[in-house]
Amino acid sequence: MSVTIALDGMGGDHAPGIVVEGAAQALRDTPDLRFLLFGDEARLRPLLDARPDLAKACELRHTADFVAGDARPSAALRQGRNSSMRLAINAVKDGHAAAAVSAGNTGALLAMAMFVLKTLPGIDRPALATAMPTQRKPVIILDLGANVDCDADHLFQFAVMGEVVARTLHDIAKPTVGLLNVGVEEVKGDEVVRKAATMLRDSPLQIGFAGFVEGNDIAAGSVDVVVTDGFTGNVALKVAEGTVGLFAQALKDAFRSSLTSKLAYLLARPALQRLRQRFDPRRYNGAMFLGVNGVVVKSHGGTDALGFSAAVRVAANLVRQDANRRIIEEMGAVQAALEPSAQMTASEAAAS
Template structure:
């Protein structure tokens, strides 16, 4: 029931996913107003054995604050979808609804995958020259300390393997330069930890903003403030370029003729830079799979978010992340103990 268009896009997204990926072995629970959902199911011609409708009149508003959603959200379509994952009735939840509410309710019901994790991270699949780069966090955590950045590296590496099929993904930390002394203390500390062999990721060092689109690494790690600004800037730039291109190609008879000849190539380019084509940002770090779709996504875009959820559900993502976090905790605990011992020795001397 969330997003800008509600059931029309969600149910249309189910249809788009089935049409494109076949949908073999996948069934759907649709939570919300049964009358509205059933009308869209009929309009899209979906068979009854593919979709189970679970009715509720209660909806979390797009403008509700997370605290309000947690207090008032029980029994809503958003709450019920996540609870289905908690109870094992579903392997993943997808929503285009209120991001803050989705984050808060998911953390409340599913808990974090590992003790010590504070909040999930949202990952975006960024189109590049080489395919797709996973960028995280893109909005869940405004600021992140060194430990969280290392956690993002572990989660992003596992995501890139599960969803995009990359073996041994390369990982970099977003910084203002590639030199070791560049950046604030948190990125330098995370850089130092990831350079050791103790953390099981293929870390290559610092990367800069231009490296994201170039596909220099498979996973780019940053805090949520920087990641969200970068993502929205890129999406806005893509729409701006598309608008300029459309304006230029319709500016006169000759331009229109050239556009007609180049149409197949132009459509291919448009699909590459369309934000809907890479829609679907999982909330990584939860003890369960939850995927956030853009609120303004089209049915095709929502179908892509479903694909991300299915790929994660069919992978060993959660098992791999849990194992790597256990190793990380041991490494950081040892490093902290050594640091405390060193500091104590300095004080005594």
């Protein structure tokens, strides 16, 4: 099945170069991909001309406008109607593309995706989700910052969406879902997480709810999906990134500290390169905007072509696995299960 991806050619610190080269790399792995590339033709055409295979699979749509990296989402929404980012999202809305990928301004992308595509039935708010490396299989974590304030309904919906992604993208038959908290006991945490836990435990869905998990469970890979509000999730992701950076720098310093340790580095290099590869953030690039009625993936703004190709692959997989249809089905099942009791309440109310 051919999948067409709309690309924001001008989004990200190293656009348009990494967008075009990233698309070319993704196409090499997955030859039936097709692209709609939005952006400045004068800059994009030469890049395409240098890559004939990609040029054949890619349609270039010129626009001079783009969203600045530091633009406020509200301003981008008002003023960026002809931006490469907005046109890529419009292409999903109009059915010309099955997904949109951008390395640009996250807030603007989220605002535009929400405004143009709206949310899926049963979903109040979209969430940003990504995969992270663990001691076992990668874990899906959400929300990463789309919603700083969440109530229990939102967390419940995030759990449903995260479970679908783990099941489809990570091919896990029965994913386990944990709710991030400050302790695993039922009495821990604030009212929001406790209520969300009750909702997940009592859910008519077949979600493998594992209860509360703690911050260290993310790296341990204790569950397949970690659900939290956007404030905590954003901090957790950046703490993990910062800690990896601290450790990597300290390791580099250690190997440079003496002649013997420099020799040791040479000997250990193949093993250390495998290690670096395993944690390479580019491999995990591609944050999913779950819950919008269309597939939108955000690439890290500072990534390179390899990283951007990973984000394209995430988008293509969400499309092929029909993740959004499955989310709609799950939320529909929740609604259906709730309705009889809602009717009962209505008739009870009528009788009283």
